[in-house]
Amino acid sequence: NLSDKFQRIFKNLRGQGKLTEENIREALREVRMALLEADVHYKVAKDFVTGIAERAVGQEVMTSLTPGQQVIKIVNEALTDLMGGQSEPLRLIGKPPVCLLMVGLQGSGKTTTTAKLARKLVQEHRKPCLVPADVYRPAAIEQLVTLAGQINLPVYPSTVRQKPEEIAREAQGYAREHNCDTLIVDTAGRLHIDTELMGELGRLKEILQPAEILLVADAMTGQDAVQVASAFHETLGLSGVILTKLDGDARGGAALSIRAVTRCPIKFIGLGEKLDALEVFHPDRMSSRILGMGDVLSMIEKAQEAFDEKEALAMAKKFREDTFSLEDFRNQLRQVKKLGSLEQILGMLPGMGKLKELKKLQVDEKEFVRMEAIINSMTRGERRNADIINAGRRKRIADGSGTSVQEVNRLLKSYSEARRMMRQMMGGGGSAPATRKKK
Ligand code: GDP
Ligand code: MG
Numbered sequence: 001n002l003s004d005k006f007q008r009i010f011k012n013l014r015g016q017g018k019l020t021e022e023n024i025r026e027a028l029r030e031v032r033m034a035l036l037e038a039d040v041h042y043k044v045a046k047d048f049v050t051g052i053a054e055r056a057v058g059q060e061v062m063t064s065l066t067p068g069q070q071v072i073k074i075v076n077e078a079l080t081d082l083m084g085g086q087s088e089p090l091r092l093i094g095k096p097p098v099c100l101l102m103v104g105l106q107g108s109g110k111t112t113t114t115a116k117l118a119r120k121l122v123q124e125h126r127k128p129c130l131v132p133a134d135v136y137r138p139a140a141i142e143q144l145v146t147l148a149g150q151i152n153l154p155v156y157p158s159t160v161r162q163k164p165e166e167i168a169r170e171a172q173g174y175a176r177e178h179n180c181d182t183l184i185v186d187t188a189g190r191l192h193i194d195t196e197l198m199g200e201l202g203r204l205k206e207i208l209q210p211a212e213i214l215l216v217a218d219a220m221t222g223q224d225a226v227q228v229a230s231a232f233h234e235t236l237g238l239s240g241v242i243l244t245k246l247d248g249d250a251r252g253g254a255a256l257s258i259r260a261v262t263r264c265p266i267k268f269i270g271l272g273e274k275l276d277a278l279e280v281f282h283p284d285r286m287s288s289r290i291l292g293m294g295d296v297l298s299m300i301e302k303a304q305e306a307f308d309e310k311e312a313l314a315m316a317k318k319f320r321e322d323t324f325s326l327e328d329f330r331n332q333l334r335q336v337k338k339l340g341s342l343e344q345i346l347g348m349l350p351g352m353g354k355l356k357e358l359k360k361l362q363v364d365e366k367e368f369v370r371m372e373a374i375i376n377s378m379t380r381g382e383r384r385n386a387d388i389i390n391a392g393r394r395k396r397i398a399d400g401s402g403t404s405v406q407e408v409n410r411l412l413k414s415y416s417e418a419r420r421m422m423r424q425m426m427g428g429g430g431s432a433p434a435t436r437k438k439k
Helices: 002-013 021-037 042-056 067-082 110-123 138-150 164-177 195-208 223-236 253-262 283-291 294-306 309-321 326-339 342-348 356-361 365-376 380-384 391-401 405-427
Strands: 098-103 128-133 182-187 212-218 240-244 266-270 278-280
Touching: 021 042, 042 067, 042 253, 067 253, 067 283, 098 110, 098 195, 110 128, 110 138, 110 182, 110 212, 110 240, 110 266, 110 278, 128 138, 128 164, 164 182, 164 195, 182 195, 195 223, 212 223, 223 253, 240 253, 253 266, 253 283, 326 365, 326 380, 326 405, 365 391, 365 405, 391 405
Parallel strands: 098 182, 098 212, 128 182, 212 240, 240 266
Antiparallel strands: 266 278
């Protein structure tokens, strides 16, 4: 799948020096193919890749990132931008009752989403009234009435004998009578776009003057959803899109294309059949989903916030001056606990690449707690000068921290091993670590 593809593309990039035209060109060709396979519109994919190339070439690789991670960062930022950058709230402005007109093809999830949205608005202290305007199937009205019952909301009593236009005209007065400030109008869909449906929706728009016209589109339909969005937008002028059924294995391609082709913001996503399965659309999260690189991305993010360059430099200085104490070791353990592995942290230190040797120093979560307890049980003098920790002191520290002398020994060994390794790396006049291979 797409995620695997990206993993592979970036693995190929890993270990290369700078971001040059050459080393990203091939990666981007593959990115383009991968996007096409994820049902992203070909023109969107092409523009995207061009944009990336412009952005990436010549860009300095951040000291805290590998070139591979740097490209992921750029691709991720570009995808996020392409989907609007930020989440877009509903704009419920105008004289109440403010109207939301829900449109879309049959089966896209309009009726379900109408109720989901109403539930969300209730949480925001609004009083919505639901309006079934799909009069062609009695079951459609019944469906909305049932859903509204689950969240105790008033429903305009539409009947199949009414015309949608009549419902629209009367619903506003009904909402006012019931002290509702918002109308959510669920309309009929068709299997395909046709002029009759569009005509009807146009008339509803005229009558209701909606603050929002929201297209409900099924993410599972991929490229078709883009066509549908374009057609609806052309005739009605959409204010937003709600992408449903993203809980399935729908690829994120639809989100990307819809936004890029129509310029309409995606406002919410549906993640299940239940009424609480509606979430605000976050372009950055969708981008991680498309890239399938949530782990890498969050690591990059964490690295940036938890271990900024200044800190890394300060730590490097300590290593260089050989003043790395058990207190520093404890600080580092805390960082490691936050981040993942010591290896990763060291990889982020300026001038250090990946060091296989350091795998030895990896410890699990529970061990961290014990290691910290051991260091906490030492005196300040001991923490600053580990050499004075003799057998008697080890016993005392073990008792004080509820561990054993063996564990204390192990911690001291890890500490001195880390220190020795740092000294080695720093000692060579800032030379690159020995494990960095040149091909
Ligand atoms: P409408 O014809 O556009 O009104 O579509 P419905 O609201 O009746 O939904 C059609 C089907 O899709 C129903 O079985 C819904 O439960 C289901 N559905 C709607 N939204 C979602 C979603 O986000 N995820 C999943 N898995 N199913 C959904
Ligand atoms: Mg329906």
